[in-house]
Amino acid sequence: MAVVRRERLRRSGLAVLESGVIAALYFGSAKAGLLQQLVRGQVTPLWPPSGIALASLLVRGPRVWPGTALGAFLANVSLGPSVWAVLAITAGNTLAPVCSCLLLRRTGFRAELDRLRDALALIFLGAFAGMLISATVGTGTLLLTGALSSAGFWPTWSVWWTGDAMGVLVVTPVLLVLRSASVPRGAPASRWVEGLLLVAATVGVGVVETGRTPLLFLGFPLLIWAAFRFQLTGAAPCALAVSTFAVIAASRGSGPFAGHDLLTKMITLQAFNGSASLTALLLAAVISERNETQCEIAAACSRLAAMAARIATGDHSRTFAAQERGENEEAERQ
Numbered sequence: 001m002a003v004v005r006r007e008r009l010r011r012s013g014l015a016v017l018e019s020g021v022i023a024a025l026y027f028g029s030a031k032a033g034l035l036q037q038l039v040r041g042q043v044t045p046l047w048p049p050s051g052i053a054l055a056s057l058l059v060r061g062p063r064v065w066p067g068t069a070l071g072a073f074l075a076n077v078s079l080g081p082s083v084w085a086v087l088a089i090t091a092g093n094t095l096a097p098v099c100s101c102l103l104l105r106r107t108g109f110r111a112e113l114d115r116l117r118d119a120l121a122l123i124f125l126g127a128f129a130g131m132l133i134s135a136t137v138g139t140g141t142l143l144l145t146g147a148l149s150s151a152g153f154w155p156t157w158s159v160w161w162t163g164d165a166m167g168v169l170v171v172t173p174v175l176l177v178l179r180s181a182s183v184p185r186g187a188p189a190s191r192w193v194e195g196l197l198l199v200a201a202t203v204g205v206g207v208v209e210t211g212r213t214p215l216l217f218l219g220f221p222l223l224i225w226a227a228f229r230f231q232l233t234g235a236a237p238c239a240l241a242v243s244t245f246a247v248i249a250a251s252r253g254s255g256p257f258a259g260h261d262l263l264t265k266m267i268t269l270q271a272f273n274g275s276a277s278l279t280a281l282l283l284a285a286v287i288s289e290r291n292e293t294q295c296e297i298a299a300a301c302s303r304l305a306a307m308a309a310r311i312a313t314g315d316h317s318r319t320f321a322a323q324e325r326g327e328n329e330e331a332e333r334q
Contacts (some may be wrong), residue, residue, distance in 0.1 A: 019067030022056045026071025033167075045269055046247045047163040049075065050134070051171025053097035054126055058111055058172075059179055062098065069094040081147040092137025096164065100130025111176050113232050114292065119285035123278065127168035135161035155263060162270040169277035170243045173236035181233070195234070198226055202238055206245035214256035216246060216272050223276060227283035231291075239280035243273045 029048040053068040072093035076086045103125040110118050139157040142148035148156055184191070205218045219242035226234035250257045250269045257265045 015063050018056075018060055018064050019070065022052070022060075022064055022067030023071035023074065025052050025056075026068060027074045029171075030071070030075035033163075045159060045163050045166065045250060045266060046170070046243065046273070047167040048171045049093070050097060050131060050164040050167035051169075052167075052175065053093075054100050054130075054168055055172045055175035055179075057097055057101040058104065058109070058176070062101065065094060065098055068097060081142070081145045085141050085145045085147070088141040089138045092134040092141075095137070096130050096132075096134035099133060100126040100168070103130060111179065113173060113176060113281070113285060114288040116282065116285045116289060119281040122172065123169065123281065126172065127165040131161055131164035131168065134164050155266075159266055162266070162274075166243065166270065166273050166277070169281070170236075170240045170273070173232060173281060174240050177233050177236050194229065198222065198230070198234060198238070201225075202241050206241060209242070209245040210249045210252065210254060212254055212258070216249075216256055219246075219272075219276055220279060223280045224283065227280055227287055231288050232281075232284040235280035235284040239277050242276050246272050246276075 026049045029052055033044045033046060033048050049068075049071065053071075056064055056067065069090060072090040073086065076089050076093075079086075104121055107117070107121045107125065109121050113119055113122065135157050138160055139148065139153060142156065143150065143153050202222055205215075205222055208215050208218060222238055223235060223242065226238040246269060249255045250265050253259075253265075256268055260268070
């Protein structure tokens with residue numbers, strides 16, 4: 001009994017520690033996201049905490065939801081019109097990633113994002129569907145408390161929803177990549193040089209994006225390059241960088257965002273960010289599936305070649321035994 005009790009205490013302590021770390025990350029990223037706010041000082045076109053919350057739930061499980069709730073409360077307590085409004089907004093910000101996590105798990109989502117179905121599930125269930133909760137609850141709370149006029153409901157709701165959805169699309173994949181990231185061993189020097197060139201090109205395009213010239217489209221060749229050559233490991237950080245530079249340009253009113261009202265800016269910004277994220281995630285998933293299929297075909301060809309060689313030498317018993325072992329291994333994998 002003492003061993004079981006110690007194990008329970010250890011797990012409880014670990015859960016508390018993890019929730020504290022998640023709350024700190026949520027609060028810090030919220031403050032960073034609010035630097036680019038566009039509506040009422042608390043609605044931003046890119047809300048990184050939603051991506052952090054969903055990634056933590058996918059990796060550590062639903063037990064860490066108190067960390068999201070605590071981080072959301074601390075981030076909103078100085079912004080909300082009243083304590084009850086802050087609690088309602090906190091509930092919406094907590095329920096949204098929890099529901100997204102549950103929806104993704106129902107579909108058999110894999111955190112590696114190496115299948116097209118996983119990328120589509122993250123986009124449509126994790127981002128677009130799940131974040132409807134936080135946007136609706138948050139904007140409705142501001143309307144009921146008188147902090148927002150009825151005329152500003154839908155513009156604020158659209159910014160809130162797209163901001164949370166973009167947070168999931170550009171931040172969650174990066175965190176899932178970092179979860180399993182490791183230094184590649186045996187990679188040739190040319191591979192490292194190509195990676196450094198991609199980083200330098202991304203920074204250069206970011207500088208151009210935040211300038212006066214409307215050249216947002218230059219980010220798409222980088223996303224395609226990153227997805228083809230580095231799959232999700234390169235595409236996810238590249239999409240985050242390109243989207244961040246676009247948000248900075250929108251907040252400054254430079255480039256294609258110059259001389260437009262808030263609604264036009266948001267339509268342009270979120271159309272670009274959504275297109276960039278979809279391009280990066282879907283292309284990276286398709287390339288990963290292609291590479292996996294090629295490996296499976298190569299392995300099957302090797303087995304067939306070995307069987308043909310044994311048949312040619314007259315070793316039929318080993319051929320049939322090897323074939324039976326291969327079929328058994330394939331059945332176990334399925």
